[in-house]
Amino acid sequence: MVEERSFISKTLNGFNAGVLVFITLLCLYPVWYTLVVSLSSKAAVAAGEVFFWPSGFTLSSYKLIVEDMQFFNSFLISLERVVLGSSITFFIVLLMAYPLAKNAKEFGLRNIIMWLLIFCMLFNGGLVPWFITMKSLGMVNNIWGLVLGGGLPVFNVILVMNFFRNLPKELEESAIVDGAGPWRILFHIFMPLSKPVMATILVFTIVYHWNEFFQALVLMTKTENYPLQSYLRQVTIITDPSNMDAESAMRLATTSNQTLNAAKIFVTMLPLLIVYPFFQRYFVKGITLGSVKG
Known part of the structure; x- marks a missing residue:
């Protein structure tokens, strides 16, 4: 019984941690995306190729x-x-x-x-x-x-x-x-x-x-x-x-x-x-x- 409660508790803690990590990533992604777009080339941004990493890396901006x-x-x-x-x-x-x-x-x-x-x-x-x-x-x-x-x-x-x-x-x-x-x-x-x-x-x-x-x-x-x-x-x-x-x-x-x-x-x-x-x-x-x- 104790082991079952411990397993449920760990499962819930893991779920809560996963949700919090997901929310944190959602909050950080706009900042990261802004940086990625600023480091990408004009053509890559216009073509919609920029998501998580710079495409056509440039410091022109x-x-x-x-x-x-x-x-x-x-x-x-x-x-x-x-x-x-x-x-x-x-x-x-x-x-x-x-x-x-x-x-x-x-x-x-x-x-x-x-x-x-x-x-x-x-x-x-x-x-x-x-x-x-x-x-x-x-x-x-x-x-x-x-x-x-x-x-x-x-x-x-x-x-x-x-x-x-x-x-x-x-x-x-x-x-x-x-x-x-x-x-x-x-x-x-x-x-x-x-x-x-x-x-x-x-x-x-x-x-x-x-x-x-x-x-x-x-x-x-x-x-x-x-x-x-x-x-x-x-x-x-x-x-x-x-x-x-x-x-x-x-x-x-x-x-x-x-x-x-x-x-x-x-x-x-x-x-x-x-x-x-x-x-x-x-x-x-x-x-x-x-x-x-x-």
Whole structure:
């Protein structure tokens, strides 16, 4: 009887493992397929011969992307935007979520501010008023327009606020008794206990600033000020071969819109694929368990 149960248990575990492996492969295949298409020749992609491995291996798509120095300039602009935007947004969200996590008796303006945030999250003034406002603040053709244009994501504020409200109230009360002020409580107690939600909003912010392209199209009048996503969106394969050298013309002949677009997609998502594993462990780790002893 015991052996039969053991056999059934092993069979079910094996089945579950197989299902999980299958789901994992389904999730990874689009990324792999994008890479395979970007490394395949124009003829192979057009003929539908590309499935699991590159056909007619070529690096023409990547060479077309990186041969222009503007690509590297746009990459640095995107990197600067991610660093500045993530840092500023993280700090603002933290400072706003902490007082809003208190009740109306502790912070009298809490309900008013919350209603204003919800209203701003649901409605906005429109693109033209937003542009006029940004222009009046001198944020056209300026990296600060991209950094501060969406500097306060209300959803992230609500996410952090709710996490703070679920922290044991006894922690803050004990700190107050020991003479700690709001700043010390926030940075020395709440932040260390909130690594999961901090990592979450940091990933959300990094992904937003890295992938967002429309604001640059509105605020930037010069291509050299475009971040990577906006610049790659402007890259087109419709190029006059007469203005190209022989090597570039040869690469152009072996590249299609599909292969070039696949290369763009893979280049732009590669940094996020590298960064995400460093934050992933915080999504599943409980920090506050056992923080208060009865």
